[in-house]
Amino acid sequence: MKKTLAFFLGLAIATPMFASEVANAEPAAAPQNKVEEILAKLPVKVSGYLQTGWNWTDNASSFQAKRLRLMVDGKVSNNISFRLQVEAFNGVQTGKQTSGQKDLQVMDAFATWKIKPAFQLRAGQFYTPMGFENYDISPATLETVDFSNICYRMACRNAIGYDYVDYGRDLGVMVLGDVLPQEGGYNLLTYNVVLSNGSLPCKDDNNKSKDLIGAITVRPIKHLMIKGAYNWGEYANAAGAYLPMNRFIAGAWYNNPTGLDVRAEYGMIKSDKGNVDESSAYVLAGWHAGKWLPVVRWDMYKDSKNTTSKNNYNRVLAGVSYEVCKNFKLQANYNRTFYNEEVGADDANQIQVMGIFKF
Secondary structure: OOHHHHHHHHHHHHOOOOOOOOOOOOOOOOOOOHHHHHHHHOOOOOEEEEEHHHHHHOOOOOEEEEEEEEEEEEEEEEEEEEEEEEEOOOOOOOOOOOOOOOOOOOEEEEEEEEEOOOOOEEEEEEOOOOHHHHHHHOOOOOOOOOOOHHHHHHHHHOOOOOOOOOOEEEEEEEEEEEEEEEOOOEEEEEEEEEEEEEOOOOOOOOOOOOEEEEEEEEEEEEEEEEEEEEEEEEEEEEOOOOOEEEEEEEHHHHHHHHOHHHHHHHEEEEEEOOOEEEEEEEEEEOEEEEEEEEEEEEEEEEEEOOOOOOOEEEOOOOOOEEEEOEEEEEEEEEEEEEEEOOOOOOOOEEEEEEEEEEE
């Protein structure tokens, strides 16, 4: 794994073809320390973060290294950019790792051709526009330690083709754009149309059918976004039969960086032929008080076909984040999970204390 990371870092330093890929990127801030001065001189933008800390549950207590990400962004030309992102700690477990350790995982490897702000093309392996948490938020910017299960089990999982977390990534092509710019520096409408494998990242598709995703985000005022996304897919089961499955996620998010932060989403994943009928929702509320962000969240998941599964729950979270400095954030979360009698499990508790270190 060390050799692989060294290869990617060496490639990034030696190759001036990579660059920053953010559709509405702001001017880079002046370097604040020696590391930033060195990174600012590179022909590419190299960034990353570590998320590590302590996790306690009713049955276990452990120090954790949840995520270690390395990102390289660069330019191929004036309007074509490239992104590479690898994950060291939370990669997909394979049969080679019988001890339960994780392999290195390629998260993102895509190029974006920005023909116009209203018409851009993306190709490669990228995060799909299913919901706010999978597309508009990263683990480094999330208000809580973990995402809701509307992200983990809907946007980041295929209930028919496989039952592994795919990190919300897929291989394919996407058309995207921002239209109707407003005086406040935001766009009234953003759209995404995706044609992708509908399979695990870094793997060829195992059938001829492809996924189709459409997403629309409307921003009526600067701090408010309303989003809806629909995914149509058809997947081969173990017997080789093609089974349809559809996903839908919709929600609204008001986020004032100096005040209120409220987000709510509802999602469903369904297949009449594949025996899949799941729904989920969450509501999050917080307040930006200087460097502090106290937050509460209600989160639910319902699997109507597997009513005794522990995936059926209501969960309440209370937490707080503190931005020690620009590149260092501390988070503490308490989760209480409630199960109904049909599940037959005791209610569960969890405490997480994590630090996110960025460069």
